[in-house]
Amino acid sequence: xxxxxxQIAAILIINVVAAYAAYMPLACGQLNLGIAGFMAIxxxxxxxxxxxxxxxxLSILGGACASTIAGLAVSIPVLRARxxxxxxxxxxxxxVVAAVLLxxxxxxxxxxxxxxxxxxVAPMAAVMVLVLAAVVWLSSTRFGLCMTAVRNDGRGxxxxxxxxxxxxxxxxxxGAGFAGVxxxxxxxxxxxxxxxxxxxLLSTYAxxxxxxxxxxxPVGPLIGALVxxxxxxxxRSTDQWRYVGFGVCIILLMLLRPEGLLxxxxxxxxxxxxxxx
Amino acid sequence: xxxQQLVNGLLLGGIYALVALAFSLTIGxxxxxxxxxxxxxxxxxxxxxxxxxxxxGIGLSVAVALAVTGGASLIIERxxxxxxxxxxxxxxxxxxxxxxILFENLVVIYFGSDAVGYPSPFGGAxxxxxxxxxxxxxxxxxxxxxALIVTxxxxxxxxxxxxxxxxxxxxxxxxxxxxxxVGRTVSGMYLISGLLAGMGGALFGISYLQVSWDMGSEVxxxxxxxxxxxxxxxxxxxxxxxxxxxxxxxxTISYVSSEAVNVVVYGLLLLLILVMPNGLLGxxxxxxxxx
Amino acid sequence: MKPLLFLHGxxxxxxxxxxxxxxxxxxRKGSRCGLIGPNGAGKTTxxxxxxGVYRATAGEILLDDEPIDDVPxxxxxxxxxxxxxxxxxxxxxxxxxxxxxxxxHRLVGSWARILAPLGGRWNRAWRDEAMEVAETLGLRDxxxxxxxxxxxxxxxxxxxxRALVGRPRLLLLDEPAAGLNSSERxxxxxxxxxxxxxxxxxLIVEHDTGFVRTLCDHTVALNFGRKxxxxxxxxxxxxxxxxxxxxxxxxxxxxxxxxxALSNExxxxxxxxxx
Ligand SMILES: Nc1ncnc2c1ncn2[C@@H]1O[C@H](COP(=O)(O)OP(=O)(O)O)[C@@H](O)[C@H]1O
Ligand SMILES: [Mg+2]
Numbered sequence: 084x085x086x087x088x089x090q091i092a093a094i095l096i097i098n099v100v101a102a103y104a105a106y107m108p109l110a111c112g113q114l115n116l117g118i119a120g121f122m123a124i125x126x127x128x129x130x131x132x133x134x135x136x137x138x139x140x141l142s143i144l145g146g147a148c149a150s151t152i153a154g155l156a157v158s159i160p161v162l163r164a165r166x167x168x169x170x171x172x173x174x175x176x177x178x179v180v181a182a183v184l185l186x187x188x189x190x191x192x193x194x195x196x197x198x199x200x201x202x203x204v205a206p207m208a209a210v211m212v213l214v215l216a217a218v219v220w221l222s223s224t225r226f227g228l229c230m231t232a233v234r235n236d237g238r239g240x241x242x243x244x245x246x247x248x249x250x251x252x253x254x255x256x257x258g259a260g261f262a263g264v265x266x267x268x269x270x271x272x273x274x275x276x277x278x279x280x281x282x283x284l285l286s287t288y289a290x291x292x293x294x295x296x297x298x299x300x301p302v303g304p305l306i307g308a309l310v311x312x313x314x315x316x317x318x319r320s321t322d323q324w325r326y327v328g329f330g331v332c333i334i335l336l337m338l339l340r341p342e343g344l345l346x347x348x349x350x351x352x353x354x355x356x357x358x359x360x
Numbered sequence: 361x362x363x364q365q366l367v368n369g370l371l372l373g374g375i376y377a378l379v380a381l382a383f384s385l386t387i388g389x390x391x392x393x394x395x396x397x398x399x400x401x402x403x404x405x406x407x408x409x410x411x412x413x414x415x416x417g418i419g420l421s422v423a424v425a426l427a428v429t430g431g432a433s434l435i436i437e438r439x440x441x442x443x444x445x446x447x448x449x450x451x452x453x454x455x456x457x458x459x460x461i462l463f464e465n466l467v468v469i470y471f472g473s474d475a476v477g478y479p480s481p482f483g484g485a486x487x488x489x490x491x492x493x494x495x496x497x498x499x500x501x502x503x504x505x506x507a508l509i510v511t512x513x514x515x516x517x518x519x520x521x522x523x524x525x526x527x528x529x530x531x532x533x534x535x536x537x538x539x540x541x542v543g544r545t546v547s548g549m550y551l552i553s554g555l556l557a558g559m560g561g562a563l564f565g566i567s568y569l570q571v572s573w574d575m576g577s578e579v580x581x582x583x584x585x586x587x588x589x590x591x592x593x594x595x596x597x598x599x600x601x602x603x604x605x606x607x608x609x610x611x612t613i614s615y616v617s618s619e620a621v622n623v624v625v626y627g628l629l630l631l632l633i634l635v636m637p638n639g640l641l642g643x644x645x646x647x648x649x650x651x
Numbered sequence: 652m653k654p655l656l657f658l659h660g661x662x663x664x665x666x667x668x669x670x671x672x673x674x675x676x677x678x679r680k681g682s683r684c685g686l687i688g689p690n691g692a693g694k695t696t697x698x699x700x701x702x703g704v705y706r707a708t709a710g711e712i713l714l715d716d717e718p719i720d721d722v723p724x725x726x727x728x729x730x731x732x733x734x735x736x737x738x739x740x741x742x743x744x745x746x747x748x749x750x751x752x753x754x755x756h757r758l759v760g761s762w763a764r765i766l767a768p769l770g771g772r773w774n775r776a777w778r779d780e781a782m783e784v785a786e787t788l789g790l791r792d793x794x795x796x797x798x799x800x801x802x803x804x805x806x807x808x809x810x811x812x813r814a815l816v817g818r819p820r821l822l823l824l825d826e827p828a829a830g831l832n833s834s835e836r837x838x839x840x841x842x843x844x845x846x847x848x849x850x851x852x853x854l855i856v857e858h859d860t861g862f863v864r865t866l867c868d869h870t871v872a873l874n875f876g877r878k879x880x881x882x883x884x885x886x887x888x889x890x891x892x893x894x895x896x897x898x899x900x901x902x903x904x905x906x907x908x909x910x911x912a913l914s915n916e917x918x919x920x921x922x923x924x925x926x
Contacts, residue, residue: 160634168637175630182622223768232753235742244728244757294454299744323469330462337455
């Protein structure tokens, strides 16, 4: 693969995993705008572990664990309030993480942090497939059923004995873990971390990929991230016109397909649709 | 020194308050975090700056900027409010993000990505009172902000539009049944929040003599913090929260370091939302929270 | 026979307006009890009290002699209280079968089962049971469709199926026949008469007196949150106070009644966040 193609593939993989980090809480109706913060935690944890001689695979796992714990710690108190409060709290959390990283000199501060081991695209793709498989599997279970039910009608779901808060906490925590994986992949592919990279815009894009792809099926975020990472590359326009096009696409898509590109009805209408029973 | 910093914080707080109020209105009434507000703020600054550079007067420049932001806000309303009645509340939020990305990058294309000096006719005029150095444009901006917030309060509490807004906050379905023209009332609210954000942007240019395509994002985050601190949907809360956030920001810069600002401001916001999600003044002034 | 359900002196007020007023109701185990009364009488409110959406201002609710007032909304079903909603509350992004299977949640229990694929071996028994209930309610052909967009009558039956698969001890049906045409209605009566398990106690809110007479063995009539008649369905439906309540009569009590602003369902929706 040429350098350019490798670059695009790596970015695509990271975007897909980040999209799933956003998808998990969204699938039960909660918007996490702190994906970047969880990514940063995963990235820096993995990089530091790796720097201390921990093998690459274990470092990434360590990064995922750290962001999972952070996700749990944030979601338990915040999900008491939910809705818009959760969105703002995760946003604030992410900004705090980035700001703290910027101020810690041991982690490079504003000048950046060099990461030891390099990870090539093939193992990254394998990790992405693992994440994808985990989400597909979760969605096919009763847990997935509960997530969708909670998104559709939280209080109505509680009537059936579903512990709504637990479902939401679990989803946000798992999503945070995925974000940590995405961050760790980023760290080890580009081998260089800057705290400024993990900003609101990064979270926003992760959320957009998930929503534009559609929340109704576990494949939606994959489609969203694929389309909105690759199409601008093919257009090869300048950066700014590309973003303008992206903005217009978002607005039009919400107008024409507010439920996202891929919906259950669409799959249902396909000739080779899968059946549940 | 401390007094000087506090005054600077207070004056900066006026601008944060306008943005906080713009956010607070849409959250209080439609329970919708409108991400196009930073774009409108930025447009307010950029458009008035462009007009001034072409040699037009400050009055006309600001008026045109407000017309642009108000109009843009009404267009955004077409693309966001329509879906708010549906259960999936993420749709308007996503559309508003689309507008943010669109406007910011259009501005980069036409005005470049560097910060531009704001050719204010008042420059950096200042007066000295006791030991304090007061920037006149900042003082004037602060006064205008206060006046706008009071006006907004009067509109929400005393006028027919305000009554409509408060009843929509309670329930848009029931308001409709009771004969409130929901579409027009909501348009009115978008217009108000667009004008508040646009005015905030123009006043920012006049006060700090610099505008750029990304000036909205930072201020918007501070505005959201201020809104939460004061209490979502609470008009005076937006003002109080903005004063405190700006004060904390200015004090942190002068006594700790400018790098520590975000740690302190967002740490405060995070702590607040965890322990006191209703803010200092409570979040029920415009309405009870909804899903 | 001792009552399964005992509402004792229940009162519920919303900001000064009393919606349920010192109400006593006893429901025998295994009984099919009709609950009738004009709109706004407080029937749905009683269901909301039983399923934990509201908490009584005064009084006590006993289920099998156990007070249940302190049991939160998401644990009421563990007591065996299942319900349907007058205004349908199906999950629009789930298929009919998935909606029904949601009703089994309380029985499924362990995390291991919750994390097993719905289409797999572990869930076969659950799936078969859901299919069986779907079939008895005539939903066989619709199980793979998305719940959203199906006809009103079908959606009503999905609600009933979803409540039934939870194997409730006490089943609350809120106007199961409302909005159906007369043939659909007759069909539903037959289906319910045959498919409701014998040992399940059922409380049915219905306006259709024919429906109540066929299905119920006992009936309570309410008006303005008070009990106005009780006894066997035929005599309650013909009771002068009941006829009067439905047909309306210009009595002072009717004129001075403040008109409530919000419906139950709207309030339920509004509380979403408070939970
Ligand atoms: N949350 C609430 N706030 C105020 N009034 C309520 C609320 N819930 C129910 N009510 C009122 O209680 C009365 C009984 O309602 P309901 O139980 O739905 O009647 P129905 O017998 O038709 O089912 C109605 O007048 C309704 O408006
Ligand atoms: Mg009712």
